[in-house]
Amino acid sequence: xxxxxxxxxxxxxxxxxxxxxKAKNNVGTGLVGAPECGDVMRLQIEVDENQIITDAxxxxxxxxxxxxxxxxxxEWLKGKSVDEALAIDNMDIVEELALPxxxxxxxxxxxxxxxxxxxxxxxxxxxxxxxLPKSHH
Amino acid sequence: xxxxxxxxxxxxxxxxDPRVLDAMMPYLTNKFGNAASRNxxxxxxxxxxxxxxxxxxxxxxxxxxxxxxxxxxxxESDNLAIKGVFEMYASKGNHIITATTEHKAVLxxxxxxEKMGGKVTYLKVDDKGLINLEELEAAITDKTILISIMYAxxxxxxxxxxxxxxxxxxxxxxxxxxxxxQAVGKIPxxxxxxxxxLMAFSGHKMYGPKGVGALYVRRKNPRVKVTAQMDGGxxxxxxxxxxxxVPGIVGLGKAAEIAKQDxxxxxxxxxxxxxxxxxxxxxxxxxxxxxxxxxxxxxxxNISFKxxxxxxxxxxxxxxxxxxxxxxxxASLEPSYVLKALGLSDDLAHSSLRFGFSRFTTxxxxxxxxxxxxxxxAKLREMSPLWEMFKEGIDLxxxxxxxx
Numbered sequence: 289x290x291x292x293x294x295x296x297x298x299x300x301x302x303x304x305x306x307x308x309x310k311a312k313n314n315v316g317t318g319l320v321g322a323p324e325c326g327d328v329m330r331l332q333i334e335v336d337e338n339q340i341i342t343d344a345x346x347x348x349x350x351x352x353x354x355x356x357x358x359x360x361x362x363e364w365l366k367g368k369s370v371d372e373a374l375a376i377d378n379m380d381i382v383e384e385l386a387l388p389x390x391x392x393x394x395x396x397x398x399x400x401x402x403x404x405x406x407x408x409x410x411x412x413x414x415x416x417x418x419x420l421p422k423s424h425h
Numbered sequence: 426x427x428x429x430x431x432x433x434x435x436x437x438x439x440x441x442d443p444r445v446l447d448a449m450m451p452y453l454t455n456k457f458g459n460a461a462s463r464n465x466x467x468x469x470x471x472x473x474x475x476x477x478x479x480x481x482x483x484x485x486x487x488x489x490x491x492x493x494x495x496x497x498x499x500x501e502s503d504n505l506a507i508k509g510v511f512e513m514y515a516s517k518g519n520h521i522i523t524a525t526t527e528h529k530a531v532l533x534x535x536x537x538x539e540k541m542g543g544k545v546t547y548l549k550v551d552d553k554g555l556i557n558l559e560e561l562e563a564a565i566t567d568k569t570i571l572i573s574i575m576y577a578x579x580x581x582x583x584x585x586x587x588x589x590x591x592x593x594x595x596x597x598x599x600x601x602x603x604x605x606x607q608a609v610g611k612i613p614x615x616x617x618x619x620x621x622x623l624m625a626f627s628g629h630k631m632y633g634p635k636g637v638g639a640l641y642v643r644r645k646n647p648r649v650k651v652t653a654q655m656d657g658g659x660x661x662x663x664x665x666x667x668x669x670x671v672p673g674i675v676g677l678g679k680a681a682e683i684a685k686q687d688x689x690x691x692x693x694x695x696x697x698x699x700x701x702x703x704x705x706x707x708x709x710x711x712x713x714x715x716x717x718x719x720x721x722x723x724x725x726x727n728i729s730f731k732x733x734x735x736x737x738x739x740x741x742x743x744x745x746x747x748x749x750x751x752x753x754x755x756a757s758l759e760p761s762y763v764l765k766a767l768g769l770s771d772d773l774a775h776s777s778l779r780f781g782f783s784r785f786t787t788x789x790x791x792x793x794x795x796x797x798x799x800x801x802x803a804k805l806r807e808m809s810p811l812w813e814m815f816k817e818g819i820d821l822x823x824x825x826x827x828x829x
Contacts, residue, residue, distance in 0.1 A: 291740070299737075299740055299741075302808060305807065305808050307813065319810065319824075320827055321826070321827065322826030322827060323770075323771070323772035323775075323811060323821060323826065324770070324771035324772055324775075324826070325771075326734050326735070326736070326760070326771075326772075326775045327734065328810055328811055328826075329810070330810035347808055347809060347810040347813060348808060348809070348810065349732065349733065349734050349737075349808075349809045349810060349811045349812075350734045350736075350737055351734060351736035351737045351740070352736065352737055352740040354734075354737070355737060355808065400827075
């Protein structure tokens with residue numbers, strides 16, 4: 289299958305690969321997917337006192353589209369408020385990366401990872417976890 | 426000089442040998458006759474060429490030229506053998522024994538047999554990919570008409586104990602069919618010494634053209650017959666109708682002749698390259714060879730690189746053409762059923778690459794491939810959360826992964 293130029297660019301030059309200190313209170317970590325399914329994403333956000341995401345990092349085990357989806361997600365997260373981050377929809381990722389239908393699940397996983405990281409941050413800071421729609425893949 | 430991508434997927438198909446193309450060319454141009462035309466020179470030339478190809482092939486597998494039935498490829502040969510025996514020997518029984526690691530071209534006809542009211546036993550394999558001979562013998566009933574076990578596996582190259590299987594088949598008066606698509610032309614295959622009753626193989630896996638294959642059908646001790654699966658004209662002793670693919674058949678014949686002549690020389694060179702690549706890639710931490718390395722074809726190596734995903738890895742090794750056991754490369758969501766049959770977990774099956782070598786592969790290409798794969802694995806592990814957890818000593822099985 290042919291990858292789009294944007295997927296190839298993110299794969300070759302992934303943005304924000306790395307690890308944040310998950311012990312810190314202002315760091316939220318989302319770990320989604322499963323090794324048996326062929327993709328696992330770990331996405332982390334660092335949030336300042338104004339609820340702005342100042343840093344985002346990822347590590348992904350998966351195909352090129354999964355790597356690109358999470359790389360793009362970290363790029364989009366930086367500078368956004370937590371509320372703005374919650375509004376990121378998987379179809380935005382699909383559109384930006386021109387993912388084919390068989391790779392839509394990669395974008396869903398990235399959205400799940402964002403929400404899961406935000407929830408981890410919320411729970412750490414005494415806020416109730418948000419009800420997330422059940423993963424749809 | 427290297428040209429990219431480097432082709433290392435020779436278990437999927439092999440390039441056409443230029444010597445084969447030269448042999449075919451007249452039959453694609455001025456010698457275009459129909460081998461069934463008995464009344465003019467065009468037909469005679471075509472028939473002569475087909476007869477000569479039959480002899481070349483018979484010489485490679487040690488049978489009589491009359492025992493070769495030309496088909497469109499190994500898939501058709503597999504279908505003809507399995508469905509054809511099932512129909513022809515219906516009065517004797519309706520039970521077939523095969524294995525879980527067979528090619529789909531065998532498994533799907535077996536499923537068809539089950540729909541037609543037949544019974545099929547699917548033997549499991551051990552962690553090396555080999556069937557258990559005692560289980561095979563125990564599975565035979567008075568209704569068993571056919572044992573269908575592949576000569577060598579297409580994903581891992583594991584060679585089954587063919588002589589032992591045929592001895593068991595003979596002892597119980599059961600026919601033995603083998604899909605030898607990966608073996609013929611690569612290792613010595615002798616239908617007499619191996620005790621094979623029916624055997625499928627194809628042109629394009631042995632440097633011949635696509636769209637042509639053959640089914641060997643034994644004529645003596647015992648005389649085997651299969652019911653035709655395609656009617657019309659009664660070509661190929663009534664077992665396979667249809668105008669013969671003369672250029673394809675000429676190509677398959679020439680490919681067989683070259684295979685016989687060059688096999689020893691080719692194998693010596695190819696196996697050294699394969700072993701070198703394998704040894705080098707196994708220096709990568711947490712990498713494993715899949716399947717037996719003792720009973721294996723000389724030109725294939727299937728390796729899993731733990732904590733990296735197969736399709737991501739394939740993208741990282743874009744300068745080489747290989748295949749992966751990962752689900753993402755196929756239409757299905759499941760990773761390779763062959764690797765899973767060996768007992769591999771899904772994640773290891775996902776992380777596998779198959780390297781297939783040919784007589785045209787060069788040392789320079791192998792050197793490049795080794796470095797390319799090493800770099801890609803290192804890069805992807807740097808990006809892999811599973812690798813990080815492994816390095817931190819976290820047991821991945823202790824994590825509750827989200828079902829999806």
